[in-house]
Amino acid sequence: AQSVTQPDIHITVSEGASLELRCNYSYGATPYLFWYVQSPGQGLQLLLKYFSGDTLVQGIKGFEAEFKRSQSSFNLRKPSVHWSDAAEYFCAVVAYKYIFGTGTRLKVLA
Amino acid sequence: NAGVTQTPKFQVLKTGQSMTLQCAQDMNHEYMSWYRQDPGMGLRLIHYSVGAGITDQGEVPNGYNVSRSTTEDFPLRLLSAAPSQTSVYFCASSRGGQGDSPLHFGNGTRLTVT
Numbered sequence: 001a002q003s004v005t006q007p008d009i010h011i012t013v014s015e016g017a018s019l020e021l022r023c024n025y026s027y028g029a030t031p032y033l034f035w036y037v038q039s040p041g042q043g044l045q046l047l048l049k050y051f052s053g054d055t056l057v058q059g060i061k062g063f064e065a066e067f068k069r070s071q072s073s074f075n076l077r078k079p080s081v082h083w084s085d086a087a088e089y090f091c092a093v094v095a096y097k098y099i100f101g102t103g104t105r106l107k108v109l110a
Numbered sequence: 111n112a113g114v115t116q117t118p119k120f121q122v123l124k125t126g127q128s129m130t131l132q133c134a135q136d137m138n139h140e141y142m143s144w145y146r147q148d149p150g151m152g153l154r155l156i157h158y159s160v161g162a163g164i165t166d167q168g169e170v171p172n173g174y175n176v177s178r179s180t181t182e183d184f185p186l187r188l189l190s191a192a193p194s195q196t197s198v199y200f201c202a203s204s205r206g207g208q209g210d211s212p213l214h215f216g217n218g219t220r221l222t223v224t
Contacts, residue, residue, distance in 0.1 A: 043215040098213055102152035
C-alpha cells in the first residue's frame with residue numbers, strides 16, 4: 001500500500017534563509033508525487049508535481065523538488081524564503097488514489 | 111469557472127443527527143474524493159470514486175457513506191454524527207485517479223458535532 005511520511009511537523013526559518021521540507025514515500029513502483037500548500041483557512045493549492053522524466057521539478061512561487069528513487073524521497077526546497085511562505089505544506093503520493101502526509105507547518109521569522 | 115463547490119461552509123450538529131455534505135464539480139472530472147483534516151493528522155482519505163457508479167473506501171471510512179450517481183456530484187453522508195467527526199472536510203477532484211493530473215480542492219466544510 002502507498003504511504004507518505006513527512007517527518008517534520010513544524011519548521012521555523014528566518015526570512016531569506018533556504019528551506020527544505022522532507023517527504024518520504026512508500027510504493028512498489030514509481031509513483032506520481034505532489035506538493036500542496038495550504039494557507040490558514042484556505043483549501044490546498046498545487047505547488048508542483050512529478051510524473052516522470054527530469055527528477056528536479058520546478059513549481060510555483062520559486063519552489064522546486066527533487067525526486068530520489070534510491071531514497072524514496074521527494075523533498076521540497078526554496079533558496080530564499082519569504083514571509084508569505086508561512087503555511088502548511090503537504091506531500092502526496094498517488095497510485096490509484098491520492099494519499100497525503102501529515103503536513104509540515106512552516107513559520108517564517110522576520 | 112466554479113471548479114469544486116462544497117456546501118455548507120459551516121455546520122453544527124448534535125450527536126446522533128444525520129446530514130449530507132454536498133460536493134459538485136464542473137470540470138468533468140472522473141475522480142472525486144473526500145478528506146477530513148484534523149490537527150496533526152494531515153488529510154485522511156474517507157472515500158473516493160473513479161467514476162459514476164463506482165466508489166471505494168479510503169483510510170477512514172467508518173461512519174460515512176457516499177454515492178456517485180452523476181459525474182458532477184459526490185455527496186458525503188453522516189448517518190449518525192459523533193463528536194469524533196468534528197473536523198474540516200475537503201472534497202477534491204481530478205481528471206483521473208492514476209495520478210496523471212493534480213487534485214482540485216473545494217474550500218472545505220467545517221463541521222462541529224456537540
